[in-house]
Amino acid sequence: MNARRLLPHYAMVLPFALLFAAFFLYPIISGFYYSFHEWNAATEPHFIGLANYEAVLKSRDFSRAMTNLGLYIAITVPLGIAVALALALLVDSFTGFWANFFRSAFFLPVVLPAFLAATIWRWMYAPNFGLVNMILGWFGVPSINFLNDTSTMLYALIAVDVWVSAGFNMVILLAGLKNIPQDLYEAARLDGASRLQQVRYVTIPMLAPILFFVFTYGFISALQVFDVPWLLTGSSFTAYGGRRSALMFPVMDMMGRAFGAVRFGEATAYGFILTFVIILFTALMFGLRAWRTPK
């Protein structure tokens, strides 16, 4: 009798559970299996122990990609969030029509698919006639080939990235700002706090949980950056990363090993290495939060 009463419940969950098992659990398990095998999808997989992990960790592309990634994350995540917070405070200081107007304007780049942001900016950055160079030209700066000069490529990517993601984080922070009780500001003002001090001692502590989320989420997505550098450099599975691999990132390298070099075992091992880094960082962030939050 009990089984009959439970049956409808399971029937309703079944489609989701099946798809989840097939397209999430199974790939993780099979990927883990492949990561210990040499496999090109044509022959039988051949067990090679940790050799795939070793091959990835020791390769020059990996260290190049990780160096780029480290610098990229160290700049783009804090900068993106600082800009987003500034924009949120700015929008919050307006009311009525103008608050809505500026919020929509700042949010507009988020609406674009990332691949479009990359393709538009590729032309904005173009040497000679690109808009960025044209504006620099007014100030007498000679034309810069942003996407082909190894000293500017990474910063050109970061600029696009901040342009795209600032509006997204702004909206999340803005929702948090609305939840801060006004009397806290009132009290700070009575104590003689300046505008900047109010931000420092009221806004930021009150936003801490949301800033924590935005930071963690921003890190996890930055670590997996793919679309924008791929398109900015005009990459393909056999040639990616741009001039002297200056815009080579881990996911691009992983995709190249899978679909260019057809070494699926190595590519899945790459995915697990990246996941390990992400989990390590997330655990660190949560640990830090638990330690900083008074009991």
Added chain:
Amino acid sequence: MSAAAANRAIAVELQTWRFLKWVVAICVAIVAVFPIWWMVNVVFADPGVPVSINPRLYPTSLGSGLSKIQTILTETAYLRAYFVTIAYALLTIMGMLLIGSMAAFEFALFDFPGKRLLFGLVMLSLMVPTVVTIIPTYLLVADLGWLNTMQGLLVPGLASAFGLFLLVQFMRTLPREMIEAARLDGASHFKIYWYIALPLSRNAMVTLAILTFMKTWGNFAWPLIVAPKPEIYTVGQVVGLFNAPFSHQTVDVVMTANLLAVLPPLIFFLIFQRKIVEGIAMSGSKG
């Protein structure tokens, strides 16, 4: 300092602050909007004048823009990519909403053995990055013989953990008395879901549908690897081709391709702006 002088100082500070904030807000708005505006201008510009001489600060010719759009739609495979992407997005939305809401209905409102384990697993999967699953999932799709097919594009994305999370959060707030009353009236389990839970969850479903549309339309990496045949190119791939280093397209043709790709999400944004912003803010504050 006398009270009057202090007040005056505060008033001056307020004035400069007010002025400065307008200047900054307008500048940032220009930076945010201009690249998109520039794209429109490049498309709707008189042909013949190179971009290097005329930087395209405003549109000059409606007719030439329309004729470029017409050329791209009729002479390239763009229109087919449009249909493929729209079908991909709509089928994903419908499948995800149906499967997700059925499961969310159970997870949010009922108890049964194994529920906590399954739900815990799904929530745990939210923390697992896509990098680790994308290649094994591709290999599975290849094994199934689904490369270059619509089902290969969309089926792996249907069981969305994020979607389930969003719907469960919402359905937890549904009035249980109504469901109890319907059961006492003899309504079947499925009927309660279909006629009571679903209509009451319309708000969350619409939010999820819109976010899913934006995400599917912008999905670049998955179609790139799983559907590499021209017959099933998505808009993202076609745009990528137009922008490839050796495509030998002029900037106005490329920008026309780009503009066509941005129209659907842009129109969606203009209509559903509030829902999109609320949806993103909600997913942020719950994390």
